Amino acid sequence: MSMNIEELGEFGLIERLKLIVTEKVTHNSQTTHDATLLLGIGDDAAVWSLGNEIELFTTDTMVENVHFSTENSTWQDIGWKALAVNISDIAAMGGVPKYAAITLGLPPSTQVESMIDLYKGIQECGLRYNTTIIGGDMVSSQTTFITIGLTGITSGPFLCRAAARTGDRIAVTGNLGSSSAGLRLINENLQLNLRDSKTLRQAHLRPQPRLQEGQTLLNLGVKTAMDVSDGLIADLAKLCLASAKCATVWSNALPIASEVWRTFPSESIDLALSGGEDYELLFTAPQEIIDKVIKQLSIKVSIIGEILEGIPGKVTVVDKDNNHMNLNSEGWDHFQLWKPNIL
Amino acid sequence: MSMNIEELGEFGLIERLKLIVTEKVTHNSQTTHDATLLLGIGDDAAVWSLGNEIELFTTDTMVENVHFSTENSTWQDIGWKALAVNISDIAAMGGVPKYAAITLGLPPSTQVESMIDLYKGIQECGLRYNTTIIGGDMVSSQTTFITIGLTGITSGPFLCRAAARTGDRIAVTGNLGSSSAGLRLINENLQLNLRDSKTLRQAHLRPQPRLQEGQTLLNLGVKTAMDVSDGLIADLAKLCLASAKCATVWSNALPIASEVWRTFPSESIDLALSGGEDYELLFTAPQEIIDKVIKQLSIKVSIIGEILEGIPGKVTVVDKDNNHMNLNSEGWDHFQLWKPNIL
Incomplete structure (x- = not known):
């Protein structure tokens, strides 16, 4: 009966969880805002329209000793990469990145200098690709992780995975x-x-x-x-x-x-x-x-x-x-x- | 010289990191989009204008054995709370929540049924507060954690922390x-x-x-x-x-x-x-x-x-x-x- 996620696999798990959250939500009718989801789970970024604009959102996480190791990366490199992989998702939609929120899960013994270097790397990448860091969250965790959520915008249309045609x-x-x-x-x-x-x-x-x-x-x-x-x-x-x-x-x-x-x-x-x-x-x-x-x-x-x-x-x-x-x-x-x- | 974050404290660390990321970013002048940050680090949510709309963004994380324990909570309760605490941040700005992205950090031994229950709790809360789950990320991690990033909108003005006046x-x-x-x-x-x-x-x-x-x-x-x-x-x-x-x-x-x-x-x-x-x-x-x-x-x-x-x-x-x-x-x-x- 019971199965762990290693047996089911990431893909199978995502498919099962998707079923749960695709139940329709009727948005609050008391507001006159016009936010419409154009693309949900399953692409590089989610896409919605807000007023006359098209907005993108993506999130990616790096976990220590899974996605990075401080034995062979500097904290500044880790910071650059944590933001760069999110910007890459926005790039894959043809968008322009805007605002990034940083979540850090950190053991209490984490060195302050390490986090300053991490942020220098994040900011270096942000300056290079015109992305503003707008805040985030900091929590105590035995395992170090960095989650970045990034918004972007597009001029209207966007690239997606589902549009390939025979002969392309x-x-x-x-x-x-x-x-x-x-x-x-x-x-x-x-x-x-x-x-x-x-x-x-x-x-x-x-x-x-x-x-x-x-x-x-x-x-x-x-x-x-x-x-x-x-x-x-x-x-x-x-x-x-x-x-x-x-x-x-x-x-x-x-x-x-x-x-x-x-x-x-x-x-x-x-x-x-x-x-x-x-x-x-x-x-x-x-x-x-x-x-x-x-x-x-x-x-x-x-x-x-x-x-x-x-x-x-x-x-x-x-x-x-x-x-x-x-x-x-x-x-x-x-x-x-x-x-x-x-x- | 070296100091860990426990000694410096969360507040001191945030102040130091804030200094690094407040360097000005000149937004990509090749686009005509008009996205302007109205409120950055340090409130319940970040706020920006996009076209004619005002958008909010917040993110909160729950780490196992720090913010929750499966010994005394069901996974469905944990899912409800993970989304509810983010919606509370949008509520504190006077906003309306819209789209939530879920990041799960999970050990490979995690039970599939547990994650289905977690998602049921998230979706229950989403349906109750008109919030749509739009995707997210799933990563391998020794420590279980749930990060939710949530967007919201407001009709224009918004509540903030910095507006208290003498005599209020x-x-x-x-x-x-x-x-x-x-x-x-x-x-x-x-x-x-x-x-x-x-x-x-x-x-x-x-x-x-x-x-x-x-x-x-x-x-x-x-x-x-x-x-x-x-x-x-x-x-x-x-x-x-x-x-x-x-x-x-x-x-x-x-x-x-x-x-x-x-x-x-x-x-x-x-x-x-x-x-x-x-x-x-x-x-x-x-x-x-x-x-x-x-x-x-x-x-x-x-x-x-x-x-x-x-x-x-x-x-x-x-x-x-x-x-x-x-x-x-x-x-x-x-x-x-x-x-x-x-x-």
Whole structure:
């Protein structure tokens, strides 16, 4: 009878909880406000209209020794990343971030200097991406955690996961696998080429949300996007499931940094397919729109596959000879496992 | 040199962190959106204008074995309370709650049934107060915690802590001390009069945010309010500090439920002054406005003291003979201690 959430999996649990909260709420009829939910549970951010504006909201949490470790990150890096991953969600909707609320769960023995450094990192990221810290909450907790709630706005339309169409090309900004390669360098304390090592560590510790790029996608007519946080295959499967489509990814088209090839030559493809935390934008659109995107953006954009009719959520990877590749469990089963969003 | 947050205290830490994030952010000039922060860190909720609307945002966290224990609460009660305490913050601004995002930090061994019950409690509270659950985040954590971020709207003006004026009367809705009396009954497993016991436990486990009442206060011209979460004295001190005033509380005017008098006769005043988690509205206004409030509201409103010129944040309690009462440490020093928001 009884089952724990590890057995059921994150995805199964979310589905069950969703059923409970989708019971209709009749909003207070005594007010004349016009707030309407446009997109609820299941995308990078929730979306509602408020008066003439469209607002976005997302929240992400980092737990010590699950999502970060102070043994290999500075508190300033942790602060940057805690806000950056939320801004990435707003970027994936084509929005502009506005206000962030910070919740800290802290053991009483936490050093004051550590929290000042954490806030410096948060503020550094806020200044870089025009986001204002508006307050939050501070609670005592045996486990250290940082939760950020972030609002954003859009000029009207927004990117979502559920709009992919058959024949769309699948594209991605920047490179894949660099962050997880950086995490491996950090965890295994590998001594390698110094410049490569620094680049990969930075990719993991200081992700750069694709904020301008998300807005450009929206302006050029792209409708479908999400950010790559759990790994390309796992995230593309979610996008396909939301759109009721399947997808083929061409392994030889994957954008992989030369630093990754040099550092992990035999595992580069695996890192790009399953490595997570790249915070690049994964998007789909007809070829002619993607051509415009490639022309307009100053960063690299790679076409890596196509959207097809088929089993919803199914992602197939083929090599240059069109042979199916076997995916390791990090791909297909990823979001049926209860685990942190890191390798 | 090094200091931990227990030594510095929550209040000191917040002051230091505030300095870091108040550096000005120039909002993205490429967009035409007009979002302006009206009230940032330091009130029950942040407030901003978006287009023609005024929006509110608050966030509160409950940590297992700090803010709740599954030994004496059902998961459904925990869910109700997790949302109710956030709605109380919106009520304290005179607002209407809209959208809630739920973050769960959970050990993998968490039972699925427990989370379903938690969500049932959250949804029950959401339906009662017209609040829609829009999603959130789920992460692996050794310590169980529930963070809720909640938006709200107001018809334009809003209640805040910083508007108290010399000569204002201090008033409070409902009763004080019932929640902390309930917590003591639960923790000490006291066997008492069954009906009293049930009433007090419910006051602790199922707080009823004063949502309609907050809106009525605003409509009748009240400007200054907050909710009682940390205890009357501690919270009134915050209100006074924000308003740069001091206050006198008349102990014989404190509204205390007969169940509290019967159950803890010698400690009733202490519970009312320092108890916390009542989630009643504490507000100040000129006598004539409070008279209107008393006439309009169907629940009890008590005038319990007055706002005076003096040392900002100082709260004095006098008995019926106008003698100063000694406060225990739960009052004055409360928010200089690092501790959960419970007795």
